[in-house]
Amino acid sequence: MSRLLLLALCLMLPACAGTxxxxxxxxxxxxxxxxxxxxxVVFTLEASNPNAEALPLNRVEYELSIDGRVMARGLRSxxxxxxxxxxxRIALPVSIPLAAAQQAGAxxxxxxxxxxxxxxxxxSRMLVDAGLRFPxxxxxxxxxxxxxxxGVP
Numbered sequence: 140m141s142r143l144l145l146l147a148l149c150l151m152l153p154a155c156a157g158t159x160x161x162x163x164x165x166x167x168x169x170x171x172x173x174x175x176x177x178x179x180v181v182f183t184l185e186a187s188n189p190n191a192e193a194l195p196l197n198r199v200e201y202e203l204s205i206d207g208r209v210m211a212r213g214l215r216s217x218x219x220x221x222x223x224x225x226x227x228r229i230a231l232p233v234s235i236p237l238a239a240a241q242q243a244g245a246x247x248x249x250x251x252x253x254x255x256x257x258x259x260x261x262x263s264r265m266l267v268d269a270g271l272r273f274p275x276x277x278x279x280x281x282x283x284x285x286x287x288x289x290g291v292p
Contacts, residue, residue, distance in 0.1 A: 158258035158274065161194055161221055162187045165250060165280035166228070177234045180284055182250055184229040186276075188221035194256045195220045196229070201252030203233050205284070210235045217254060229254070245283035253277045 167183040180203075188194050196217035203211040211233050221227045239246070253275040 158192075158194070159189050160274065160276040161189070161254070161256065163254055163276055163278040165278065165282070168248065168250075168282060168284050170284065170286055171232070173237070176237050178237060178239075178286070180233050180235060180248075182231045182233060184231055184254070184278060185226055186219075186221045186229060186254065187226045188223060191223055193220050193223045194258075196254055196256050198255040199229070199231055199252060200255075201231065201233065201250060203235065204249045205235065205239045206246055206248075208239075210239050221256075244287050245285045247281065248284050249279075249281045251277070251279040 163184050163186050165182055166185045167181075169181055170178055171181045172179040184199075186196070196219045199215045199217050201211075201213055201215075202209060213233065215231065217229060219227055219229050233250075254277075255273055255275040258274055
């Protein structure tokens, strides 16, 4: 009953819309490690925060497709904060099966997902703490990963 009351209260208060979502884009994708079974590709997300307050990030959900096939899905802790009225970079390491990493040259990829954040205004935080609202911002990028020129054994 208290969750329903909180939701009803929030719908009546304009303060609920006080946090503007950050914008996200992928700026780099590079192979960093290879082992006998997998390769690690690190994607760099650039996050821009238009708000006058910093936004703590709490999770990154993603799905990576390589050459049209889903290779990885995951949920990671973001462990970052986007500074107020500024930008931050977030490293997202993704492990993929070695079969995908053994191809030579530039291989097409698609990475899509969402980054969850903790809003700074009190009303929105109350909704998050009550489990009623989990704000997030999405990203969707296509490009190529160069497995031949990675310099990684």
